[in-house]
Amino acid sequence: xxxxxxxxxxxxxxxxxxxxxxxxxxxxxxxxxxxxxxxxxxxxxxxxxxxxxxxxxxxxxxxxxxxxxxxxxxxxxxxxxxxxxxxxxxxxxxxxxxxxxxxxxxxxxxxxxxxxxxxxxxxxxxxxxxxxxxxxxxxxxxxxxxxxxxxxxxxxxxxxxxxxxxxxxxxxxxxxxxxxxxxxxxxxxxxxxxxxxxxxxxxxxxxxxxxxxxxxxxxxxxxxxxxxxxxxxxxxxxxxxxxxxxxxxxxxxxxxxxxxxxxxxxxxxxxxxxxxxxxxxxx
Amino acid sequence: xxxxxxxxxxxxxxxxxxxxxxxxxxxxxxxxxxxxxxxxxxxxxxxxxxxxxxxxxxxxxxxxxxxxxxxxxxxxxxxxxxxxxxxxxxxxxxxxxxxxxxxxxxxxxxxxxxxxxxxxxxxxxxxxxxxxxxxxxxxxxxxxxxxxxxxxxxxxxxxxxxxxxxxxxxxxxxxxxxxxxxxxxxxxxxxxxxxxxxxxxxxxxxxxxxxxxxxxxxxxxxxxxxxxxxxxxxxxxxxxxxxxxxxxxxxxxxxxxxxxxxxxxxxxxxxxxxxxxxxxxxxxxxxxxxxxx
Amino acid sequence: xxxxxxxxxxxxxxxxxxxxxxxxxxxxxxxxxxxxxxxxxxxxxxxxxxxxxxxxxxxxxxxxxxxxxxxxxxxxxxxxxxxxxxxxxxxxxxxxxxxxxxxxxxxxxxxxxxxxxxxxxxxxxxxxxxxxxxxxxxxxxxxxxxxxxxxxxxxxxxxxxxxxxxxxxxxxxxxxxxxxxxxxxxxxxxxxxxxxxxxxxxxxxxxxxxxxxxxxxxxxxxxxxxxxxxxxxxxxxxxxxxxxxxxxxxxxxxxxxxxxxxxxxxxxxxxxxxxxxxxxxxxxxxxxxxxxxxxxxxxxxxxxxxxxxxxxxxxxxxxxxxxxxxxxxxxxxxxxxx
Numbered sequence: 001x002x003x004x005x006x007x008x009x010x011x012x013x014x015x016x017x018x019x020x021x022x023x024x025x026x027x028x029x030x031x032x033x034x035x036x037x038x039x040x041x042x043x044x045x046x047x048x049x050x051x052x053x054x055x056x057x058x059x060x061x062x063x064x065x066x067x068x069x070x071x072x073x074x075x076x077x078x079x080x081x082x083x084x085x086x087x088x089x090x091x092x093x094x095x096x097x098x099x100x101x102x103x104x105x106x107x108x109x110x111x112x113x114x115x116x117x118x119x120x121x122x123x124x125x126x127x128x129x130x131x132x133x134x135x136x137x138x139x140x141x142x143x144x145x146x147x148x149x150x151x152x153x154x155x156x157x158x159x160x161x162x163x164x165x166x167x168x169x170x171x172x173x174x175x176x177x178x179x180x181x182x183x184x185x186x187x188x189x190x191x192x193x194x195x196x197x198x199x200x201x202x203x204x205x206x207x208x209x210x211x212x213x214x215x216x217x218x219x220x221x222x223x224x225x226x227x228x229x230x231x232x233x234x235x236x237x238x239x240x241x242x243x244x245x246x247x248x249x250x251x252x253x254x255x256x257x258x259x260x261x262x263x264x265x266x267x268x269x270x271x272x273x274x275x276x277x278x279x280x281x282x283x
Numbered sequence: 284x285x286x287x288x289x290x291x292x293x294x295x296x297x298x299x300x301x302x303x304x305x306x307x308x309x310x311x312x313x314x315x316x317x318x319x320x321x322x323x324x325x326x327x328x329x330x331x332x333x334x335x336x337x338x339x340x341x342x343x344x345x346x347x348x349x350x351x352x353x354x355x356x357x358x359x360x361x362x363x364x365x366x367x368x369x370x371x372x373x374x375x376x377x378x379x380x381x382x383x384x385x386x387x388x389x390x391x392x393x394x395x396x397x398x399x400x401x402x403x404x405x406x407x408x409x410x411x412x413x414x415x416x417x418x419x420x421x422x423x424x425x426x427x428x429x430x431x432x433x434x435x436x437x438x439x440x441x442x443x444x445x446x447x448x449x450x451x452x453x454x455x456x457x458x459x460x461x462x463x464x465x466x467x468x469x470x471x472x473x474x475x476x477x478x479x480x481x482x483x484x485x486x487x488x489x490x491x492x493x494x495x496x497x498x499x500x501x502x503x504x505x506x507x508x509x510x511x512x513x514x515x516x517x518x519x520x521x522x523x524x525x526x527x528x529x530x531x532x533x534x535x536x537x538x539x540x541x542x543x544x545x546x547x548x549x550x551x552x553x554x555x556x557x558x559x560x561x562x563x564x565x566x567x568x569x570x571x572x573x574x575x576x
Numbered sequence: 577x578x579x580x581x582x583x584x585x586x587x588x589x590x591x592x593x594x595x596x597x598x599x600x601x602x603x604x605x606x607x608x609x610x611x612x613x614x615x616x617x618x619x620x621x622x623x624x625x626x627x628x629x630x631x632x633x634x635x636x637x638x639x640x641x642x643x644x645x646x647x648x649x650x651x652x653x654x655x656x657x658x659x660x661x662x663x664x665x666x667x668x669x670x671x672x673x674x675x676x677x678x679x680x681x682x683x684x685x686x687x688x689x690x691x692x693x694x695x696x697x698x699x700x701x702x703x704x705x706x707x708x709x710x711x712x713x714x715x716x717x718x719x720x721x722x723x724x725x726x727x728x729x730x731x732x733x734x735x736x737x738x739x740x741x742x743x744x745x746x747x748x749x750x751x752x753x754x755x756x757x758x759x760x761x762x763x764x765x766x767x768x769x770x771x772x773x774x775x776x777x778x779x780x781x782x783x784x785x786x787x788x789x790x791x792x793x794x795x796x797x798x799x800x801x802x803x804x805x806x807x808x809x810x811x812x813x814x815x816x817x818x819x820x821x822x823x824x825x826x827x828x829x830x831x832x833x834x835x836x837x838x839x840x841x842x843x844x845x846x847x848x849x850x851x852x853x854x855x856x857x858x859x860x861x862x863x864x865x866x867x868x869x870x871x872x873x874x875x876x877x878x879x880x881x882x883x884x885x886x887x888x889x890x891x892x893x894x895x896x897x898x899x900x901x902x903x904x905x906x907x908x909x910x911x912x913x914x
Contacts, residue, residue: 137314
């Protein structure tokens, strides 16, 4: 700060605290609702302090014994599906992107620029604009209701490739020369030098892609019809499609909490890399 | 910049690049091409007969009032999301940038909505504003304001805009904060010595310096509102009431998977692709300019 | 140990219309165990030459022979050489020990021998206590020594140095120069050292190659290069301040450039009459800049005086006499020594 202005400082904190409250209020309310009985929630106004049903509601949600319209599948199972999908998407993307970025930066081969542009174009079009035909491909390959169908089409994007390409270009050229002097071939150089140096980028990308994978909605909505393959985000949506009044809001909200906790933890615990990765990827 | 020394191998680069090329060919280029083809075809609901119809699908869209209405809805929605979202997050970022103590704590408390799935965000806001049980709708009613997004299209639009803004605020906030922190301190100090007070410093120095970030975020937010908000809309309003919150992506989905109008849906996909490509080109033109600047 | 011979080496980039030739048929023989410095201004092709010897650049034409093997088509690691890079090129994520050992590990040298070789190199370079540290925990000078250690442990036939001192401060640079000389005395390995700094070249070289625009201007001992520069380029590039080159010296033939070093001009009672333009005091000596007006135009000259010579006043006229045996004559058309 340039000069001392105690009043302005106080005002600063006031604005920020207000911001935090507004941002956090939906979360707080969700938590409160997830600790109430469903009767307590429907009587307006609902209590604004946590109730005593925490264990009951979460157990009911996790095991799918809550009853109600769509709450038959255990959320525990859905979370496993979400976790596996998010891991396949994030790790798969990182793996194929590392390899292709390595090829593009460190080799000269025919049609290199053609492939470069081919990958580059995919940056532009999110899966949402080509859902119909993509769905058909997945259906024709018999990948509906499989992890492959849930994940591989979402791996087909270039963000990670570009992040790694950018990063590789900043790796000093002399390191490659030194490695060649030391007798390291391409695979060895990749494994011993490039990969360890990319650790931070990989961590950052992992956070971003894990959240991307966990939070997918439209795609799983299309390719999963079997309740056993619902990710948790879809599960919530199925629970609330019953209608306003007959909904078991307490179970829905417990499920919502469960759906938010893993990605939120990843973001907060890996905040340092996440923030760096986010700002670097896009700039 | 290109590397000077490169490895020599006739097969290795192909093997390295193959997985990505296979995946994008199968799940990206092939479907995109299919969308193009289908947009020129008409098939019946059971998919038993297909005929070429040229640009008829596009003509039909042009004559379809609901499609044009959807364009309008999308425009209102994305402009609202971008303007409200950028304003609020810029405000928070500017204040967070002033904070010396507790900056990390504020950042942590403000970034977590990034982790929330759009569909969950929709449910959270739906819960607060549900006409029968919602805490906020109850409070509004007490204050004499009858909230019902199930009947009132404007209320429904406000609801999805709020949910979308809330979800995107952390992203915008992080970029604004990074932008603010990269402004040289000496510039601000020079302005202070010139006698500019904080308010004036912000508008004459900080805000112009932030314009690249702001422009970048504007494009990103519009793309976000166009595509990533499908889940918010589907979970909060299902496009209702009537068609008042049907944005373009929602309509592609609805026509293709609910109404089974493959040709019409594909034609809409093609139009969306053109829009994204245009936005991307604008953004890249801009990035190039920034590099020179 | 090995000799290096460069036979008519050519380097060009690009192809077709946009060919850019940066080294024009350079030949030189570097003896076994010799320490040769390649010096020249930036862009003269000296680094490219070194990188061709290293195998980091392809050789467009000609041959490079190390020992008795033509190495044109060998990978860098097969040439039995080691290189010290300008920015050291240490692997940032590896410890000092691993940095030095990496090449040996790839070559499948037994672990015990790696340990022994690294320890020995570390002892020579006084790096013993830093072996477990990462490069970022070291000072610039220490990093530079690790880079040298990495070269030493490989026990190569040839050392290549690519401006290894340019990132050090002046004091450390002088000190490291002495260390490199000492190292060369102890190990006796053939060395090729590239620099743009003539002081470094003069102090380190047993023989030096002076390059300009992709051409070798002179190859000789520092004494030869100083005393008998082969071209006007060498005459002005080596020596500080540079040699005065007079295009219209009295008594010289037309088409001849006369050269005289500032330290070989004496202020005398009569001789060439100069107007004093500027004076710089450097402590032990003084530089006097004079303008000599005569028939066909002014000649600018620098004179280097000992501190005991009386200081001339600015604007006054002084007289200088060149030492006759220190005059150099060059062909004005070719720049070559006559």
